[in-house]
Amino acid sequence: MAINFIPNDPRAGATAPAIRVKAKRPTRPATRSGFIYSKTSPETVSAPGTPAFLFWQAREAGIAAVMAWEASAGLHKAWQGNRKKLPLLQDAGQDLNAFYDRDSFSFFHQTVAGITFFSGASTDVVAHEVGHGLLDSIRPDFFDVNFLEVGAFHEAFGDCMAMLTALNDLETRKKLLAAAPTLRKRNFVEGTAEDLSKGIGLLIPGHNAAKPRRAFNTFKYQIPSTLPSDGGPGALINEVHSFGMIFTGCFWDLIANLFNASAQKTEAALLTAAKLAGKLLIAGAKAAVVTPRFMQSMGRAMTLADQSLHGGANHDSIRQAFGRHNILLGSNAMLAPSMALAGAFPKRATLTQATRKDLLQRLGNVRGAKLTLASANMFGTPVVQAVQTRPIELGKLHPQLKGVVALAQEPVMVGESGGRAAIMGAVPHASDTDNEVRAFVESLLAHRRIKMGKTTKGAAATGAHRNHTTHIVKTVGSQKMLQRTSFQCICHRSE
Ligand SMILES: [Zn+2]
Structure with missing residues (x-):
């Protein structure tokens, strides 16, 4: 028995591996994370465009993506909320889209100009x-962060997993090295979702997502709110998918640096480089501190992960990869004591009364703020991670957001200096946080990502109507609050 499988994207081009007949991957063991399937078909070698092909293609791609994670980070045991299985819906109705919303991984089909596009037929899109689901399982807090760079990193992480899934495939590595021996030219691996972007270009010519996102790029970091909110196909704009290319650019350059530093430029060396980059990515994501400048925060965390796991052997490769995109790391600054606080140095997840009072004062003694504490080991340095969460008024941004707030997170690491409690790294400034949250909400408004009025969760999945929003206004207690419902993976506007 066997199935038909497209290892990359249906429109990845002539240099990519062609569709192949292969044995299906085994079902994920019950002790690890897996998928719930629907519209299943008996195992057959089926032609693209048929329901049987789509089912086996999406299933194979989904399992391949989890296995690519495991190649870098060890067994993956559960999804967010400690759930073993999530539905993988290879065809949830008519749309040119795909999403992850904690309830499912959903894919769609749509015919444009006589061509039917199946988002679940692309290994890139499924991975x-x-x-998104893999990242959500280790950092569920990212889901609710209202900073554009954190949302952009979530999108970038999805693209990084698509690249790692591709690089985990032997034929892909051989064909990639034939097409781009040093990885320093455009190729079918660093370009993702070629098929879906073609569909978007046919539906909405000139749209920003009408070209594939590219990780081999020369985009330079700038503060996202200083970028235009829209731009032509492939341009860098103030929008999460597009801005994510800053990070995927760093990640691709890291893979290239690690590979080009290896003695033999073989497919085996490429696999080693990809696994190592994936390991640093995932270890970094687990520890990264949530800040408005999150791309830098991730680079710092990856550097510290390398310091802790490999004695800093890859420091230059990481620094140079981020430097190419104008992200300067200064990773040790993250753990340098910067200000003494009142009170003795903290133990476990507690602060003395004096330290707490001093810290709250430095954070502005904001009314309605909450302080949560957790002990953490930042790559060998014990710290208490204090996060202030406070509401930010959004009324001035849109008439329908009157009385609505978004939550802002302000993390501070409290460690030890000379036996005293001390702030490690930087303290967020209240007005900076306000500006960052409002800038993010403005970007959501510009791309019509906030569902105004009543919402029915899962409406898109049932095909009842197209819903490309990622956020809703929800009443929590007596407070109207902006909340995320999903990551929508195509940035086209709902008509
Ligand atoms: Zn996405």
């Missing part, structure tokens, strides 16, 4: 969505 991207599964990537």
Whole structure:
């Protein structure tokens, strides 16, 4: 028995591996994370465009993505909320889209100009969505962060998982090295979702997502709110998918640096480089501190992960990869004591009364703020991670957001200096946080990502109507609050 499988994207081009007949991957063991399937078909070698092909293609791609994670980070045991299985819906109705919303990984089909596009037929797109789920399983807090760079990193992580899934495939590595021996030219691996972007270009010519996102790029970091909110196909704009290319650019350059530093430029060396980059990515994501400048925060965390796991052997490769995109790391600054606080140095997840009072004062003694504490080991340095969460008024941004707030997170690491409690790294400034949250909400408004009025969760999945929003206004207690419902993976506007 065997199935038909497209290892990359249906429109990845002539240099990519062609569709192949292969044995299906085994079902994920019950002790690890897996998928719930629907519209299943008996195992057959089926032609693209048929329901049987789509089912086996999406299933194979989903499992391949989790296995690519495991090649870098060890067994993956559960999804967010400690759930073993999530539905993988290879065809949830008519749309040119795909999403992850904690309830499912959902894919769609739509005919444009006589061509039917199936988002679940692209290994790139399936791995991207599964990537959101994998990241959500280790950092569920990212889901509710209202900073554009954190949302952009979530999108970038999906694209990184698509690239790692591709690089975990032997034929892909051989064909990639034939097409781009040093990885320093455009190729079918660093370009993702070629098929879906073609569909978007046919539906909405000139749209920003009408070209594939590219990780081999020369985009330079700038503060996202200083970028235009829209731009032509492939341009860098103030929008999460597009801005994510800053991070995927760093990640691709890291893979290239690690590979080009290896003695033999073989497919085996490429696999080693990809696994190592994936390991640093995932270890970094587990520890990264949530800040408005999150791309830098991730680079710092990856550097510290390398310091802790490999004695800093890859420091230059990481620094140079981020430097190419104008992200300067200064990783040790993250753990340098910067200000003494009142009170003795903290133990476990507690602060003395004096330290707490001093810290709250430095954070502005904001009314309605909450302080949560957790002990953490930042790559060998014990710290207490204090996070202030406070509401930010959004009324001035849109008439329908009157009385609505978004939550802002302000993390501070409290460690030890000379036996006293001390702030490690930087303290967020209240007005900076306000500006960052409002800038993110403005970007959501510009791309019509906030569902105004009543919402029915899962409406898109049932095909009842197209819903490309990622956020809703929900009443929590007596407070109207902006909340995320999903990551939508195509940035086209709902008509
Ligand atoms: Zn996405």
